[in-house]
Amino acid sequence: MSGQAVSERIRTRAERGDRLKAGLALPLVLLAAVAGLALFGPLLSPHDPTAQDLLHALEGPSLAHPLGTDHVGRDVFARLAHGAGRSLGIALACVGAATGLGLGLGLIAAYAGRWSDMAIMRLADLMLAFPGILLALVISGFLGGGVLPMLIGIKLTLWPQFARMARAIAQGELKEPHVEAARLAGFPARTLLIRHVLPAVLRQTTTLATLGLGAAIMSISALGFLGLGLQPPTPEWGAMISELLPYISEAPVQMAAPCLAIFISVLGATLLGQVLSEPDSGQEAER
């Protein structure tokens, strides 16, 4: 390869890296804003997010209440900030649990093959065929709302995608010479899968997990909005919106705040997932 061609390649690679960095800026800023709200918001606000003050209900923004108060006089900023931690925390837990379950089952399907592969993938198909929120809805509804039912419900809707991806990559990886060598050297299946196959799968997991995070935040707020998620008076964005809905004309700022918070966090996660899933960007990011 001539020197010129090499420098050409280096240049385009650098350019692509720059483009990737530029694409990462917006989603990272959006997510950092939400994470900042979750971490520092509760420290900034002196108010208890569940303390009612009926004499000061539905007041507009002021120095004491930067985002105003809701229909029972609770500080909206405090509720927003406490809600941020909950939404993000639960969403991360959902995605983490779904990733664990999905990767585990996907690896088993790829390694064991035959009927366990069939059974796991059929189950995944069935779950994917099932309208997403319906399952979360039914589980949360029957178990009476709260964190755990929501976690189970959302995890169940997310895992099949991870399982499919893990299985596809693991099937390819298991045929690789270095895995074959490890197998011939007598390593047990567990070592084979965890040491040699899992790393390849994990490299592709970030994108799916990021997109899943956005989906989980949306589901959590939708469940909260329907009254089937976290139970009042817990501050949660979706629940805040449905509580304030009758007062939408009197309290536009209080209403807009949680709406914007949901939008920013989902947009951040979605954009990040899109940037990461663009061809080349995965390898570029590793270099």
Place this chain on the structure above:
Amino acid sequence: MRPALTLLGSRAAQAALTAWLLATLCFGFIHALPGDMALRIAAARVGDERVTVETTERIRREEGLDRPLAVQYAAWLSRVATGDLGQSLVSRQPVRQEIAYHGRFTLGLGALGWLVSYLIALPLGIACGFAPGGWLDRVTTGIAVALASLPSFLVGIGLISVFALSLRWLPPAGYRTGAHMVLPALTLALGLAAFSVRIIRNAVVEVRGAFYMTFARIRGRSAASAFRHHGVRNAAIPVATFAALQFAYMVDGFVVVEMLFNYPGLGELLVKALLARDVPVVMGAGLVIGLVYAGVNLLADLACLALDPRQAARFPA
């Protein structure tokens, strides 16, 4: 014909499996719930304060809750299989009747929303596909990404505050007139169009770059004629496949949209039943939604088969 029949068979199996899973899930939930089932039914019927031991025991006998679990499960399955979904625990109406009543509203809303979404997405997606990277394409992509990041209740609230509260053109909620359907249908449509516009755009871009299009042009067809004769059908395949996938989004959408707009469809029935722990209604509504979903998938598969005879190879008889 053979491929169509194979397809029908596999989709019917999928539907049956979905139904069985749902029925079993619901049965499992009823019995896994903490506390006494008969007591909960009694509380739902007469109110928490007026429940007595006698009513509870009477309900336990009436609903067969004193029999062994396996017997109850068998009885439950055979009843569901024959289409008997039981009575609502709250309203005491047959579940089938409730679903038929609310289902009509959802069907109307869903059909309208779906139609409007393609009225928006088709022209826009095709226009973007003909000028990828142009200003229209970039603006559309931006809006589509933003819309896709909004849960449907936020889109709905935005529409309510603009068209119902500020402009006062349309009623914010309810279902008495046709005007009441505009905002919920538009909410659904925007959510659907946000995804389908990208699919349509990409399908058009791909088809326009395809070799058979170049060949048609070489043979002397005009660009428009080549697209009409070779492009449309090929571009329609991914769009038809995606239209079925969108049904899943629609279910998420209409549950939330109906609650937001106070629209008496299946979604509202489902959520209210969940809040009241009205198990037969939950199961009935879930069952109907699941079965319709399997049906929609079948329709999309058949449409693909009609559009693309090559796909017959996918379904060996």
